[in-house]
Amino acid sequence: xxxxxxxxxxxxxxxxxxxxxxxxxxxxxxxxxxxxxxxxxxxxxxxxxxxxxxxxxxxxxxxxxxxxxxxxxxxxxxxxxxxxxxxxxxxxxxxxxxxxxxxxxxxxxxxxxxxxxxxxxxxxxxxxxxxxxxxxxxxxxxxxxxxxxxxxxxxxxxxxxxxxxxxxxxxxxxxxxxxxxxxxxxxxxxxxxxxxxxxxxxxxxxxxxxxxxxxxxxxxxxxxxxxxxxxxxxxxxxxxxxxxxxxxxxxxxxxxxxxxxxxxxxxxxxxxxxxxxxxxxxxxxxxxxxxxxxxxxxxxxxxxxxxxxxxxxxxxxxxxxxxxxxxxxxxxxxxxxxxxxxxxxxxxxxxxxxxxxxxxxxxxxxxxxxxxxxxxxxxxxxxxxxxxxxxxxxxxxxxxxxxxxxxxxxxxxxxxxxxxxxxxxxxxxxxxxxxxxxxxxxxxxxxxxxxxxxxxxxxxxxxxxxxxxxxxx
Amino acid sequence: xxxxxxxxxxxxxxxxxxxxxxxxxxxxxxxxxxxxxxxxxxxxxxxxxxxxxxxxxxxxxxxxxxxxxxxxxxxxxxxxxxxxxxxxxxxxxxxxxxxxxxxxxxxxxxxxxxxxxxxxxxxxxxxxxxxxxxxxxxxxxxxxxxxxxxxxxxxxxxxxxxxxxxxxxxxxxxxxxxxxxxxxxxxxxxxxxxxxxxxxxxxxxxxxxxx
Numbered sequence: 205x206x207x208x209x210x211x212x213x214x215x216x217x218x219x220x221x222x223x224x225x226x227x228x229x230x231x232x233x234x235x236x237x238x239x240x241x242x243x244x245x246x247x248x249x250x251x252x253x254x255x256x257x258x259x260x261x262x263x264x265x266x267x268x269x270x271x272x273x274x275x276x277x278x279x280x281x282x283x284x285x286x287x288x289x290x291x292x293x294x295x296x297x298x299x300x301x302x303x304x305x306x307x308x309x310x311x312x313x314x315x316x317x318x319x320x321x322x323x324x325x326x327x328x329x330x331x332x333x334x335x336x337x338x339x340x341x342x343x344x345x346x347x348x349x350x351x352x353x354x355x356x357x358x359x360x361x362x363x364x365x366x367x368x369x370x371x372x373x374x375x376x377x378x379x380x381x382x383x384x385x386x387x388x389x390x391x392x393x394x395x396x397x398x399x400x401x402x403x404x405x406x407x408x409x410x411x412x413x414x415x416x417x418x419x420x421x422x423x424x425x426x427x428x429x430x431x432x433x434x435x436x437x438x439x440x441x442x443x444x445x446x447x448x449x450x451x452x453x454x455x456x457x458x459x460x461x462x463x464x465x466x467x468x469x470x471x472x473x474x475x476x477x478x479x480x481x482x483x484x485x486x487x488x489x490x491x492x493x494x495x496x497x498x499x500x501x502x503x504x505x506x507x508x509x510x511x512x513x514x515x516x517x518x519x520x521x522x523x524x525x526x527x528x529x530x531x532x533x534x535x536x537x538x539x540x541x542x543x544x545x546x547x548x549x550x551x552x553x554x555x556x557x558x559x560x561x562x563x564x565x566x567x568x569x570x571x572x573x574x575x576x577x578x579x580x581x582x583x584x585x586x587x588x589x590x591x592x593x594x595x596x597x598x599x600x601x602x603x604x605x606x607x608x609x610x611x612x613x614x615x616x617x618x619x620x621x622x623x624x625x626x627x628x629x630x631x632x633x634x635x636x637x638x639x640x641x642x643x644x645x646x647x648x649x650x651x652x653x654x655x656x657x658x659x660x661x662x663x664x665x666x667x668x669x670x671x672x673x674x675x676x677x
Numbered sequence: 678x679x680x681x682x683x684x685x686x687x688x689x690x691x692x693x694x695x696x697x698x699x700x701x702x703x704x705x706x707x708x709x710x711x712x713x714x715x716x717x718x719x720x721x722x723x724x725x726x727x728x729x730x731x732x733x734x735x736x737x738x739x740x741x742x743x744x745x746x747x748x749x750x751x752x753x754x755x756x757x758x759x760x761x762x763x764x765x766x767x768x769x770x771x772x773x774x775x776x777x778x779x780x781x782x783x784x785x786x787x788x789x790x791x792x793x794x795x796x797x798x799x800x801x802x803x804x805x806x807x808x809x810x811x812x813x814x815x816x817x818x819x820x821x822x823x824x825x826x827x828x829x830x831x832x833x834x835x836x837x838x839x840x841x842x843x844x845x846x847x848x849x850x851x852x853x854x855x856x857x858x859x860x861x862x863x864x865x866x867x868x869x870x871x872x873x874x875x876x877x878x879x880x881x882x883x884x885x886x887x888x
Contacts, residue, residue, distance in 0.1 A: 261705070264703060273689050277689075345861050345864075362862065396873075401783070423846045434874060439818075477728075480852075481851065481853070482852070484849055486849055507692035510695055
């Protein structure tokens with residue numbers, strides 16, 4: 205990420221979105237790509253007769269893992285350790301980054317190859333590595349593109365989704381110093397292969413994320429398409445895997461569900477080209493040292509809220525992003541989080557606290573419910589969006605409207621207060637009333653009142669009239 | 678980092694203080710296939726081809742493998758030391774793997790291996806380092822992977838496929854699941870083949886009736 209992107213002012217979503225809507229090229233790229241993938245996902249799901257049953261199993265196995273999280277992490281740790289791996293724990297991003305930097309530094313290497321990992325994007329690992337003089341080389345094509353461009357990722361699965369093929373070609377021509385590179389996909393992939401092959405062959409340390417880890421066997425998995433994940437988890441001598449604590453599942457059978465839900469929801473394929481599953485280290489095949497770094501970084505905060513907790517079931521397929529009518533117009537950068545789209549709108553505020561830009565994300569939705577329909581693990585995203593909005597409102601300092609409503613609430617609390625308020629209002633409204641109607645409003649209401657009137661407080665209320673009548677009788 | 682471990686576990690226990698019981702996982706999805714072996718093999722062939730790989734049926738495995746290698750111009754080919762003799766093609770230079778360095782593998786034209794199990798529903802093959810399969814690197818670095826699959830190794834569903842892989846995982850063996858050649862969806866979600874893994878995958882199918 206470039207310094208410019210990193211230091212960009214943190215605007216609330218509605219302001220960033222307005223700027224994004226001006227970028228017609230980006231919007232066309234996002235709309236085209238998300239339209240393509242929606243159709244592919246829908247076809248893959250229609251082709252799976254037991255999809256509802258798989259979804260129900262996926263929802264339950266992820267929820268079960270969250271509700272047994274402490275137990276499963278301890279089991280995972282034991283299994284990975286028994287298989288020759290080393291497990292580390294990190295309370296927050298800084299601790300995780302320091303751990304990884306320390307592990308890489310201990311090997312003496314000055315560069316690492318990286319498999320695309322949202323968790324490492326989230327904790328800002330690349331900046332931490334660079335600050336320690338270690339070059340992180342992203343190897344997923346789209347992640348490499350945003351790295352070369354000095355941009356932030358704009359989509360969970362395809363970080364460079366906001367860029368079209370001609371722009372990507374232009375970028376690669378310059379970054380790879382290949383002015384003759386053609387725009388077609390085959391040429392671009394061949395260039396990516398040439399460009400990264402040497403990095404793979406000489407890499408001695410790799411950093412990866414994990415799509416899941418099985419507690420009972422200690423097996424960690426990476427699901428991918430290009431083969432860069434295989435390269436990184438196979439060729440180097442040392443592998444450091446950074447994993448959010450919520451990614452653990454209980455048993456091996458859970459993989460039979462996730463490996464059907466994930467590729468179909470993510471890329472619309474029956475199965476992605478490559479899935480790597482490894483258990484600790486295995487003599488004679490692959491890395492000789494394996495470190496698993498388990499990261500909290502706000503996840504226990506999410507876990508503590510039973511209504512927000514289901515957001516942690518997410519398997520990062522991005523199906524919700526691709527169907528979201530808001531994301532499809534604004535693209536991902538307006539969200540100012542690596543988790544753009546509906547899932548990010550419920551995850552980021554919970555992870556970081558409902559403050560700043562994150563507090564605006566629960567409003568980045570029309571609550572249409574398309575996200576909930578496609579979620580392979582049954583996360584009721586609109587429900588959590590509303591829940592998060594309530595948390596934002598509760599946490600906010602009351603504005604003018606809130607103060608006015610609070611005063612009104614007090615006035616209505618007893619009949620004495622109510623009558624006193626009526627008398628005060630009658631006195632205050634005098635300059636604004638003509639023919640029993642309020643025709644002028646103070647302060648922020650002035651504009652509203654320019655073309656509207658309201659009935660004023662009556663010169664005499666019913667109760668006043670009644671009392672006067674009693675006295676007169 | 679014992680302090681961090683204890684802190685994270687304590688936070689989790691506190692967060693789960695509401696004591697909601699974990700749900701049981703309903704496994705009503707299809708766990709066992711119900712199709713005949715012929716249908717299973719036919720579906721496997723169809724879906725491997727859909728995934729962008731080639732399939733050739735073999736009467737004589739070694740001869741078919743040799744033909745595939747010749748067709749792809751592969752003359753120097755890596756195999757696992759324990760690849761059965763009757764599966765080894767004639768007429769090519771076979772290099773037996775013994776911890777060959779990545780750069781050495783990169784200079785070879787292809788790899789010939791067997792597999793652990795295959796899945797018809799997804800057109801996938803899995804390698805677990807068993808006999809004839811070798812280290813993961815040999816089917817990764819060279820640009821052509823020729824994989825010998827016996828018809829009786831093909832299961833119908835993904836859950837059956839993973840059932841066969843549980844034992845090797847518990848034994849600590851690394852597993853790779855391959856579905857077609859290396860590809861990407863990163864250019865506007867259109868699937869394009871040929872990135873870092875082998876750009877060509879050919880399955881040589883042994884046994885089973887020809888369709």
